[in-house]
Amino acid sequence: MMLRGLWKLTWIEIKIFLREPLGAIGTIVIPVVVFLVAGRMVSHGVAPTSLAASNFVSVGLPVLAAVLIAVGAVLSLVTIISIYREGGILKRLRATPLRPHTILTAHVIVKLLLTAATLLLMVLAGKRYYPVGIHIPLLGFTVALLISTCSILSIGFLIASIVPTARFAQPIGAVIMYPMIAVSGLFVPVQSLPPALQAVAKVVPLTYTVSLLEGIWRGDTWWAHKSDVAALAVGFVVCTALSAKVFRWE
Amino acid sequence: MRPVIEVSAVRKTYGSIVAVDEVSFEVNDGEIFGLIGPNGAGKTTTMECIEGLRTPDRGTISVLGLDPFNDVYKLQQRIGVQLQQAQLQKRIKVWEAVDLWASLYQKKAIDGERLLEHLGLVDKRNAWFMTLSGGQKQRLFIALALINDPDVVFLDELTTGLDPQARRAIWELVRGIRERGKTVFLTTHLMEEAERLCDRVAIIEHGRIIDIDKPANLVNRHCPERTVVLATDDLSAAERFRTIPRVEAVTCSDSQFTIRGRGDDLVTEVIHCLSENRIRVTDFRTILPNLEDVFLKLTGHSIRD
Numbered sequence: 001m002m003l004r005g006l007w008k009l010t011w012i013e014i015k016i017f018l019r020e021p022l023g024a025i026g027t028i029v030i031p032v033v034v035f036l037v038a039g040r041m042v043s044h045g046v047a048p049t050s051l052a053a054s055n056f057v058s059v060g061l062p063v064l065a066a067v068l069i070a071v072g073a074v075l076s077l078v079t080i081i082s083i084y085r086e087g088g089i090l091k092r093l094r095a096t097p098l099r100p101h102t103i104l105t106a107h108v109i110v111k112l113l114l115t116a117a118t119l120l121l122m123v124l125a126g127k128r129y130y131p132v133g134i135h136i137p138l139l140g141f142t143v144a145l146l147i148s149t150c151s152i153l154s155i156g157f158l159i160a161s162i163v164p165t166a167r168f169a170q171p172i173g174a175v176i177m178y179p180m181i182a183v184s185g186l187f188v189p190v191q192s193l194p195p196a197l198q199a200v201a202k203v204v205p206l207t208y209t210v211s212l213l214e215g216i217w218r219g220d221t222w223w224a225h226k227s228d229v230a231a232l233a234v235g236f237v238v239c240t241a242l243s244a245k246v247f248r249w250e
Numbered sequence: 251m252r253p254v255i256e257v258s259a260v261r262k263t264y265g266s267i268v269a270v271d272e273v274s275f276e277v278n279d280g281e282i283f284g285l286i287g288p289n290g291a292g293k294t295t296t297m298e299c300i301e302g303l304r305t306p307d308r309g310t311i312s313v314l315g316l317d318p319f320n321d322v323y324k325l326q327q328r329i330g331v332q333l334q335q336a337q338l339q340k341r342i343k344v345w346e347a348v349d350l351w352a353s354l355y356q357k358k359a360i361d362g363e364r365l366l367e368h369l370g371l372v373d374k375r376n377a378w379f380m381t382l383s384g385g386q387k388q389r390l391f392i393a394l395a396l397i398n399d400p401d402v403v404f405l406d407e408l409t410t411g412l413d414p415q416a417r418r419a420i421w422e423l424v425r426g427i428r429e430r431g432k433t434v435f436l437t438t439h440l441m442e443e444a445e446r447l448c449d450r451v452a453i454i455e456h457g458r459i460i461d462i463d464k465p466a467n468l469v470n471r472h473c474p475e476r477t478v479v480l481a482t483d484d485l486s487a488a489e490r491f492r493t494i495p496r497v498e499a500v501t502c503s504d505s506q507f508t509i510r511g512r513g514d515d516l517v518t519e520v521i522h523c524l525s526e527n528r529i530r531v532t533d534f535r536t537i538l539p540n541l542e543d544v545f546l547k548l549t550g551h552s553i554r555d
Contacts, residue, residue, distance in 0.1 A: 004353050005350075005353055005354045008349070008350045008353045009350060012339075012342060012346050012350055013339075015346070016339050016340075016341045016342055019341040019378075020341060084339070087336075087337035088333060088335055088336040088337050089336070089337055089338060089339060091303070091333060091336065092333055092336040092337070092338065094303065095301060095303055095326070095331045095333060096326060096331075096351065096354050097323050097326045097327055097354050097355060097356075098354055099323075
């Protein structure tokens with residue numbers, strides 16, 4: 001019964017998302033284009049001289065792109081939830097037999113599908129720049145990205161709970177999410193950060209996201225990253241429990 | 251027969267603000283019941299407590315024998331709701347909304363296409379919500395409130411912001427809901443709407459119910475004043491009018507007389523006086539009090555203030 005409602009709502013939300021002119025372009029096309037341009041610049045222009053630079057191209061860039069997709073999905077979730085709340089759409093849906101968690105689950109599914117679709121598109125488009133001899137565990141990487149997205153989407157619900165109006169949703173979300181990328185170990189290894197920032201990095205789920213994605217991309221086993229997955233799961237449970245407490249429907 | 255809705259001593263506060271207090275009333279099966287009062291009087295809060303969207307701090311509510319708080323999902327299967335100032339997703343199509351809502355209820359939904367036809371939305375079935383006019387949006391919300399063939403329909407400020415023509419069309423639809431045997435609970439700050447549509451009304455102000463009855467009874471009880479305005483060249487008429495029983499004041503300017511008095515019989519008495527004295531009149535009209543006057547009398551201010 002409720003599954004039928006969940007499926008219908010999810011499908012309608014997908015269609016609505018694709019009808020939004022900026023939504024689809026902003027969240028699917030832009031990450032792919034950025035990835036392609038960056039890949040092109042690196043492969044044609046500045047040749048990687050140091051080991052670190054070469055490492056960034058082969059591992060960091062795809063992981064950065066993946067993280068950007070996930071963060072994009074979270075920001076889009078925050079925006080949509082706050083618009084729906086401001087417009088009374090959430091309240092209207094809640095005045096039906098739909099369970100509150102069903103309404104939110106539909107949005108999570110839409111964002112996960114979107115994340116997977118963007119990743120797929122990026123892999124297809126990026127094949128030209130990463131052809132030689134790199135074996136990419138695509139399935140594992142996709143699963144890792146979906147787990148990570150799930151975990152940071154739960155932060156998205158927390159952010160959506162605190163943003164006062166829909167107008168502030170995107171900027172507040174960005175102000176919270178982008179610094180997380182900075183300390184996540186993607187650009188600078190967590191060990192090289194000042195102690196204060198290291199402490200921050202330890203509680204930021206993006207740190208574990210980056211560690212997991214980089215590992216899986218390199219070909220590590222899942223077992224080697226069980227602590228990353230566990231950390232993401234804990235983050236998911238904590239944020240979900242917190243947002244269940246503080247989430248505002250109107 | 252047990253009332254469909256029973257509200258007893260309900261109180262709801264938001265922080266230090268008391269939104270509703272000691273609110274009690276009953277809504278009977280098959281009637282259109284209106285909760286009327288100015289904006290901020292506590293209408294929506296009361297309605298949303300009954301719908302199970304809010305939890306009262308004190309008091310009890312029963313709808314169709316169910317507790318809106320504990321049995322909210324059971325209740326939502328059997329009621330239809332239109333919320334004040336609600337929106338849908340901007341780019342959801344009309345038929346998609348109806349289709350989604352139809353899928354949410356256990357009971358087999360009524361035919362969505364026929365519903366759209368009945369509400370005059372067939373031409374708009376593929377239109378995005380954001381492109382609909384105010385009246386079309388409200389009709390869609392009525393469709394969503396009716397899709398599960400509910401026993402009770404809740405309508406919150408249904409016609410606010412609509413032009414008079416769209417408003418009349420909506421009134422017809424609401425009467426149609428009652429004719430199909432449903433109970434309708436509505437809120438409005440439009441006295442004309444309450445007077446034309448509601449079988450019974452409760453007047454609410456500052457979170458408290460002031461009085462409950464049929465609109466006509468409320469008018470009779472609180473505003474027994476009647477006024478007759480007539481035009482005649484017969485200058486001796488004023489004296490004769492003053493002899494009519496229950497007349498309280500007669501004023502005259504040019505050839506126009508204003509006769510004020512009390513009670514339903516006043517108009518008959520005036521006509522009687524005119525015919526008995528063969529007074530020739532060129533104009534005759536009555537000014538009867540309405541709910542607006544009742545509200546003014548009970549609260550000391552107009553509902554629009």
